[in-house]
Amino acid sequence: TEPPQNLHGLSPAQFALLKQKTLSAKSHAYCPYSRFPVGACLLAAPPQATAAAAEPATYITGANVENASYPTGICAERTALAKAVTDGHRAFAALAVAADTETPASPCGMCRQFVREFCAADMPVFMFDREGGCVVVTLGELLPMSFGPEQLLGREGGERA
Amino acid sequence: TEPPQNLHGLSPAQFALLKQKTLSAKSHAYCPYSRFPVGACLLAAPPQATAAAAEPATYITGANVENASYPTGICAERTALAKAVTDGHRAFAALAVAADTETPASPCGMCRQFVREFCAADMPVFMFDREGGCVVVTLGELLPMSFGPEQLLGREGGERA
Amino acid sequence: TEPPQNLHGLSPAQFALLKQKTLSAKSHAYCPYSRFPVGACLLAAPPQATAAAAEPATYITGANVENASYPTGICAERTALAKAVTDGHRAFAALAVAADTETPASPCGMCRQFVREFCAADMPVFMFDREGGCVVVTLGELLPMSFGPEQLLGREGGERA
Amino acid sequence: TEPPQNLHGLSPAQFALLKQKTLSAKSHAYCPYSRFPVGACLLAAPPQATAAAAEPATYITGANVENASYPTGICAERTALAKAVTDGHRAFAALAVAADTETPASPCGMCRQFVREFCAADMPVFMFDREGGCVVVTLGELLPMSFGPEQLLGREGGERA
Ligand SMILES: [Zn+2]
Numbered sequence: 134t135e136p137p138q139n140l141h142g143l144s145p146a147q148f149a150l151l152k153q154k155t156l157s158a159k160s161h162a163y164c165p166y167s168r169f170p171v172g173a174c175l176l177a178a179p180p181q182a183t184a185a186a187a188e189p190a191t192y193i194t195g196a197n198v199e200n201a202s203y204p205t206g207i208c209a210e211r212t213a214l215a216k217a218v219t220d221g222h223r224a225f226a227a228l229a230v231a232a233d234t235e236t237p238a239s240p241c242g243m244c245r246q247f248v249r250e251f252c253a254a255d256m257p258v259f260m261f262d263r264e265g266g267c268v269v270v271t272l273g274e275l276l277p278m279s280f281g282p283e284q285l286l287g288r289e290g291g292e293r294a
Numbered sequence: 295t296e297p298p299q300n301l302h303g304l305s306p307a308q309f310a311l312l313k314q315k316t317l318s319a320k321s322h323a324y325c326p327y328s329r330f331p332v333g334a335c336l337l338a339a340p341p342q343a344t345a346a347a348a349e350p351a352t353y354i355t356g357a358n359v360e361n362a363s364y365p366t367g368i369c370a371e372r373t374a375l376a377k378a379v380t381d382g383h384r385a386f387a388a389l390a391v392a393a394d395t396e397t398p399a400s401p402c403g404m405c406r407q408f409v410r411e412f413c414a415a416d417m418p419v420f421m422f423d424r425e426g427g428c429v430v431v432t433l434g435e436l437l438p439m440s441f442g443p444e445q446l447l448g449r450e451g452g453e454r455a
Numbered sequence: 456t457e458p459p460q461n462l463h464g465l466s467p468a469q470f471a472l473l474k475q476k477t478l479s480a481k482s483h484a485y486c487p488y489s490r491f492p493v494g495a496c497l498l499a500a501p502p503q504a505t506a507a508a509a510e511p512a513t514y515i516t517g518a519n520v521e522n523a524s525y526p527t528g529i530c531a532e533r534t535a536l537a538k539a540v541t542d543g544h545r546a547f548a549a550l551a552v553a554a555d556t557e558t559p560a561s562p563c564g565m566c567r568q569f570v571r572e573f574c575a576a577d578m579p580v581f582m583f584d585r586e587g588g589c590v591v592v593t594l595g596e597l598l599p600m601s602f603g604p605e606q607l608l609g610r611e612g613g614e615r616a
Numbered sequence: 617t618e619p620p621q622n623l624h625g626l627s628p629a630q631f632a633l634l635k636q637k638t639l640s641a642k643s644h645a646y647c648p649y650s651r652f653p654v655g656a657c658l659l660a661a662p663p664q665a666t667a668a669a670a671e672p673a674t675y676i677t678g679a680n681v682e683n684a685s686y687p688t689g690i691c692a693e694r695t696a697l698a699k700a701v702t703d704g705h706r707a708f709a710a711l712a713v714a715a716d717t718e719t720p721a722s723p724c725g726m727c728r729q730f731v732r733e734f735c736a737a738d739m740p741v742f743m744f745d746r747e748g749g750c751v752v753v754t755l756g757e758l759l760p761m762s763f764g765p766e767q768l769l770g771r772e773g774g775e776r777a
Pocket residue numbers: 208209210240241242243244245524
């Protein structure tokens with residue numbers, strides 16, 4: 134399968150590694166209820182204005198962790214981001230997600246909302262099918278007119294530091 | 295404030311009622327944590343092919359119900375839809391949401407996902423600001439490339455009746 | 456099947472009605488993923504110090520509403536409480552839940568947390584199996600040492616009105 | 617502050633390390649909405665019947681990651697467990713949680729439910745206050761009569777492998 138034409142600033146090597154890590158993350162899923170394993174991977178942006186090429190890139194993976202109480206479970210993308218944020222990352226160059234589907238699976242709305250707190254509207258989201266076929270869009274395309282921190286923080290009486 | 299030019303099939307009277315119910319639903323919010331009351335209203339589609347004009351329309355409202363454990367809370371749109379679905383409604387002509395914001399607040403990603411299970415991509419979503427100013431888009435515009443029942447049901451080994 | 460010996464202040468007629476409404480609420484579930492319908496019913500407490508016997512009791516039902524994105528779904532108990540709260544109820548005399556299980560199904564932890572925001576520790580929770588067999592415990596027994604509003608509100612800098 | 621008398625099988629050194637990691641995990645929280653940082657730490661059980669003392673213990677930490685859409689956020693305990701499970705851990709010797717509270721903060725119901733999928737009823741849960749004061753109970757005490765995998769898996773027609 135061919136990589137997308139537009140890698141949104143990633144190098145071919147970064148894309149290849151992101152793809153490999155995302156596909157293999159599926160095997161860490163705990164999904165006895167849906168039997169629908171999903172893998173995810175975030176590429177953390179280098180801190181500040183450091184050149185990406187000069188900086189060792191950090192890849193943080195995740196997979197879905199389901200629960201007998203379905204609403205209590207956590208999707209792959211949110212597992213990856215919760216890991217990344219509590220590891221100190223606050224900016225990201227790309228998100229990728231993979232499922233054993235015929236056409237590339239997209240993040241659910243809850244995950245789009247969760248990553249939107251930290252990720253820019255122009256961050257690419259790479260979506261893989263079971264053969265490794267890929268479609269890429271930006272987060273802004275997946276969650277237009279989004280609800281975010283600006284709506285809540287800095288309001289009168291809503292100061293939060 | 296002017297209604298949107300495109301009412302997406304609603305009559306002016308239906309739009310006016312939807313707006314009024316959505317704005318007043320805000321007052322039923324329980325939001326001691328965010329102090330951000332949100333109101334929502336669904337207009338249930340008449341069953342089958344009955345003409346909308348001939349059928350008494352059903353409006354189902356909701357508001358946000360927060361919790362000391364923030365992730366346990368429920369947004370206004372999901373309250374309205376959970377009510378509607380357990381009242382037997384399965385098709386909807388419109389969703390509306392209102393918040394005390396300067397510009398119309400949009401549904402969070404989790405709510406877009408929740409309503410997507412039942413609502414068509416061309417269903418209008420009317421969003422109101424604190425003055426009653428309105429913006430309207432379709433659900434498909436708010437949640438493009440969505441993840442839905444088709445991806446899970448009817449899979450090999452995923453039969454669910 | 457026999458009612459529990461301790462009805463926790465409900466009259467036999469109230470218990471019978473609560474049971475009937477809870478069992479029949481199961482039929483309103485939307486659960487194509489789990490095929491595990493759950494029904495729930497809240498008995499709203501009469502406002503203020505009005506005697507229960509003198510006041511018409513209000514029963515609010517709910518059922519589970521699942522989603523292709525499993526974590527986005529809502530359980531029966533939370534559907535019922537979100538309805539009740541946005542209808543203006545703030546105090547409850549009983550919660551009941553029913554599932555098609557051999558032994559009475561209990562609320563998941565997320566639902567225990569959600570109802571704890573409004574319900575007293577000594578509120579009874581009636582749990583029914585598929586034959587209508589019943590076990591009753593209090594909310595405090597289901598969620599001991601709970602995390603609640605007291606921990607968050609009224610803190611220094613956490614004023615919320 | 618004194619450690620609890622009953623360490624539930626942990627060595628004093630393991631408890632000391634668990635405490636230190638849990639308290640310092642708080643500093644990784646992203647909580648601009650609640651301003652209520654929570655830290656959590658899981659002690660993974662050594663695989664199989666290996667003696668704990670002989671095996672290097674694995675500690676996995678987490679913190680709360682909030683979202684402008686409050687219900688979309690993830691608590692500290694769930695962050696830690698989602699990390700641990702997707703790292704391959706399936707059994708745990710202890711969970712610990714810490715908050716800047718006067719009395720030790722307990723896990724919310726949603727987190728009790730999430731960890732119950734993997735953790736035994738007799739697993740200890742250590743809860744710390746802002747001074748490091750500690751209370752310990754078992755998971756079974758925090759979530760009695762719990763709803764778990766047994767209720768869903770292995771049902772007739774509910775086979776999931
Ligand atoms: Zn998701």
